[in-house]
Amino acid sequence: MTFPNRLLPWQQHQWEHLCSYIAQKRIPQALLITGNKGLGKQQLAHQFAAGLLCATPQASGTACGHCSSCLLVNADTHPDFIQIQPEEPGKGIGIGQIRSLIGRLTLKPQFETQRVVIVNPADKMNNAAANAFLKCLEEPTERTSIILITEKPAKLPATIISRCQKLAVVTPDKDVAVKWLAEIMQCDAATNKTLQLNVSLAQGAPLLALEYANDQTLTLRNECFDAWMAIAKQLKSPVIIAEDWHKLPASPLIFWITSWVIDLIKCFYQAQVANLYNPDLNEPLQELSRRLELKGLYKLYDLLLSDRQRLDTQINKQLLFEEILIQWYELNRSK
Template sequence: MSVLPWLQQYWDHLCDYRMQNRVPQALLITGNKGMGKQHLAKQFAFSLLCAKPQGNGLGCGHCDSCLLLTAETHPDFIQIGPDEPGKAITIGQIRSLVTRLTLKPQFESYRVTIVNPAELMNNAAANAFLKCLEEPTERTVILLITDKPAHLPATIVSRCQKLAIAKPDKETFFAWLKQQNVETLQ
């Protein structure tokens, strides 16, 4: 896997965090739908959990952690989203997350959680989620993804570092589509 070209500057920023041992405990990734926010978050999870990250910061794809991540069975990687499309993220899901985050990571790296789309937490879930942000466990990274940051409670937004993904320029986007052998009507 590689980073989408229009996300490279954001990827470099995330790699800087990692290289300087300043990985934020909570990162709010925002931007329009379809910009690759989930892709970027997963790449960052691979990078943080990989035993032997490549020079460009990407996961190696071959270590036990990367293989478990690819199979979506890594014990230190948690994804939270609605159980059904269009439904809310429930307090039960968040309570389960809070419980899991109290445990130490099974590998020696981080524990990474992706909440997507974060704005679908109902009020009770959002209030319970604050506990994760107010009392973070060591070596835990929470990545919240949303295209509607205004729909998140201010108490959650204020406790996160922000990464706002901008629309790619047309040249970069169409060059990438061409590279993927996708015909376009420009």
Template structure:
């Protein structure tokens, strides 16, 4: 891992809060960083950790990058920086992972600064792991800081949340966001790109990729051909087989959601797909709203099952068949 002092423009206030702990010499035993996915929570946690471990911190909390601690961080070998995440073939953080860390906290940090333990994402700890971690929070040890990162704080028990200093990373204001997007080289279709990433700003480069945007447009046109009974769900399902599953399902969800909004006469400016307003409005004029909600529920179920062993091709065909049936014949 490379030591970095970079901070995103919407994180200045958050960094001010974290650096305030360092300036005052009042480091909490645990910090909980929450907010939507893709807002740079992990980068913020890393900067806090690096500044705590650096032996030659600069004004503003920037780490020097050249001291012994910074060099160890760069080499991913700093003994007082521990990162806990699910094992490569797992989706949860186990009790054994927590036990290994907890047992180590009873010893003093190897350097004169702090020991920093980052748990990301904290919401995937098993019940046993949560209980083991809670015991550690109840009996804090010397110069040890836990940083918990999560998009889903509601999945953490109140007993853990109440023992943490909380910091919530939020979406920036429109002017800050627009300036940042321009700096990323994204000047056109900013509204559409932002809607597609659903708040996950660090993925805008991928969403703004011309190839992906063209795939999205092509898929929408395919989707319309099924609605007009000009194509068969099985043919389109086969055609879409090589597309990125997550993006495809999110596109479908956004289209159905926008048709529902149009049917409910919600202002067009509130639609996710600003470049597809007219065909979405035309669909809304003739589709049954209750059945649209049924399709929407099916899509949400499909998205939840993406990380399971469920057969995506079968799910996709079911979605497209239901979409064809919902439209009937024009």
């Protein structure tokens, strides 16, 4: 794995904060990096890890990329760089992985620099694993830094959070995200509305916006909106649409639906088009807002907020979408 030496433009403040730890010789034994998906938390953690492991780091704090430690890191064979993550997609981090980590940490680092452990995503540790992991924090070993990464810090036990230094990666201004995305995709940000829409869909997260642009996510979102409108017009069954939608990634889909409902409420209050989550859908949203009850929209919004909290549980996704779409159907039926 090769670690880029170029900082993401919206991470400069966080990087300076990390470098101050090194300059003051106060490298944290445990660091918790938080922030929404798509902000580059993992890249920032890896860059910090590479700098700590490097034998001859640059003045900026980044790794040189040429010493023996850097070569080992880039080859994924550095004995003092340990990464803990779910063994399979969708699975958690089990107690077996944490016990193995504890065993490795009883040994001294093999190099003269720092040993670095990255746990990502840290909120995927199950209860047994989290309880065992406390031993790593309560009995730290020499020259060892543990970096926890999560977009859901509320799911971590307070006992773990309290033992960590905190670093939040914040969402950049939309202009910064659009400019960066335009540079990566080698196009003109001023004329490319698709870039701006992808940034909006990604809730301002540049890396997620890039993923959306590469995966044609905007096309999928438009197809889902057409189905949403077809239900509103009584042209399609909410049950049939729910059967199709449960096969799609649930988290972004719930966000899209929520954004449509929020925009409908904004349209009711005559908000400016530029203030909508979905400015490209302004006309159909305006039309809908003129004939829907505001009370019903707020009720649907409450349901969506509740469902977002349940996405990480074992809930049946098809039943979840059926409930949402049936309520949407009923909201439109008498109009």
